[in-house]
Amino acid sequence: MTAPLYSIADILAATGGTTRLDPATRIDSVSIDSRELGPNALFVAIKGDRFDGHDFVETALTNGAVAALVSRGEGAQRIVVPDALEGMRDIARAARERSRAIVVGVTGSVGKTTTKEAIRVVFEAAGQTHASIKSFNNHWGVPLMLARFPEAAQFGVFEMGMSGPDEIRPLARLVRPHIAVITTIAPAHLEAFGSLDGIARAKAEIFAGLEAGGTAVLNADHPQLAVLLDEARAAGVANIVTYGEGRGVDWQITDVELLADRSFATIEHDGVRHALVLNVPGRHMIANATAALAVAHLAGIEAAVALRALAGFGAQPGRGQRTLLGPADKPLLLIDESYNANTASMTAALDVFAAQAAPGGRKMVILGDMLELGPQSGSLHASLASAVVASGAERIYLVGKEMAALAAALGPTRVAGHTQGAADMADIVLDDLAYGDAVMIKGSNGVGLAGIVDKIRKRFEGN
Structure with a gap:
């Protein structure tokens, strides 16, 4: 039998909550949706814009949850904390603290999810991997994904998104990545920032959570690279790796060939040329895969392993x-x-x-x-x-x-x-x-x- 994700005792230690449950009770999954519960689930009753999870606690318990993390209500299967969302963040912090995995954080205006998935595919070829699902990249999605982080995982990759300033910083401090990837800067959520430079500075908030000695991996094929470099240096980031089609980058994309259903490119790094073949079309897909190659190298994964994994990589629903x-x-x-x-x-x-x-x-x-x-x-x-x-x-x-x-x-x-x-x-x-x-x-x-x-x-x- 695999090790439990947590025990109730672990949840109480992380959150300071109170319960009548047996401290030895096993928790193997964490959910905020009463309709989607994994085995031995902990249901977290967060309050969203449209729904309050407390209205679904009984449904979750009926559907098989072994416990519910709540900020109000009574019952034998409840763990009571002052705020359920903050309680989930506490669990996320505990999961990150105990992990010995190589952790990657991904943000950017375009290509976050696809790049995260490319990194996931590469990591899975090398060891036990935990990754964000779908686009769970906001103030509840990131802590939920971290709360599901198995202690035995060797690699973790988490996506971070934003719609306004000061949203990525707290997420990055939860994730504490060893490698922080910024895919590109483009006019997404422009009304909240006023300029592309403003968007770049907001994306650069990811550096606030970068572990000491960590590395920033930056797409260089956009005019805001200088802003990102300035922000990285101001945050004390000593190691910066760049990728793109321009000259002088650490991972240079050349010889691009695009077919209707496939892409080919040569990726040059430290004088070594790698043949990249993707089962999806698009110059942007090549850039996303190159970020994954750079991350794989930093994580100690051989290029041949990464390239073989990427050859089978496909576009995700809604993203090509x-x-x-x-x-x-x-x-x-x-x-x-x-x-x-x-x-x-x-x-x-x-x-x-x-x-x-x-x-x-x-x-x-x-x-x-x-x-x-x-x-x-x-x-x-x-x-x-x-x-x-x-x-x-x-x-x-x-x-x-x-x-x-x-x-x-x-x-x-x-x-x-x-x-x-x-x-x-x-x-x-x-x-x-x-x-x-x-x-x-x-x-x-x-x-x-x-x-x-x-x-x-x-x-x-x-x-």
């Missing part, structure tokens, strides 16, 4: 995942980029789509608003026009009020349809799509384009 639906001789190609969007990721996705031929029909794009861009939103949306045209899309559908600026820039003859909401667009697109078409769907998560993705899957798969 490609699916063929329907008959093999004339399928519908669905490219799901529905999770996030800013000008950098939108341009990158359109660039990849430009190299993609339709299986036997037309090329179509469904583009949703890029949210939280502030006063520059109109001009930033309009700036996508050339990339949209260059993508070769024969049918262009736009969703959201901010996309009015792109619609104007493209002109009425190019835009097949424009709606304010995703629900209104779904039926329009479903009536137009046919087997043989290639369709790419991309927008900010808040626009709800994932609903269109789901409807396309249900309509076209299995026929």
